[in-house]
Amino acid sequence: MLTIGSVVIRCADVDRQLRFWTEALDYEPRLPMDDDFAPLRPRSGPGPNVSLDAAPSERTLPPRIHLDLYADDQAAEVARLERLGAQRVHWPKRPADADYVIMQDPEGNRFCVIDTRQGAAA
Template structure:
């Protein structure tokens, strides 16, 4: 049996992205961490980890993978994430009744905030 242990995100500024993703998800960084890699984990120990890998990579749009983050209060979470440095992504093909909002982290890695209600 396989389980998802960690989802790896390539980043340019490891410290900035560590600050963003720990605040965004309420995760904690495993310390000490390497100068080029950090593992972020849920404080409860339950759920998938996020690993940040300092490695320049070419940005591809649309991305082949993205995170779907489920929110009990989508509007509040989107506003909170914007306060942390995330930005909304406008997409002309997004249906008017879509339950998701497309966003990017401070380095342009895309994710969706899903209305989990």
């Protein structure tokens, strides 16, 4: 049996991304970590790790893979993530009744914030 142990995000500045993702997800560093690789784990409860890897990587758009983050209060979470340094991403093909908001972290890695309230639309 296989399970997802970690999602790895390539980045240029591990420290900056560490600050963003630990606050965004309420994660904490998993020791040991070094200057080039920082595994993060949920502060409480189960969940996949998110690891930050300082490795050269060309950004492609649209990205081949992205995170979907589920939110009970999408508007509040989007605003909180913007205060942490994330930005909304405009996509002209996004349906008007979409339940997701496309965002990017401080280095441009894309993710979506999904409204999990039943019948909700963004």
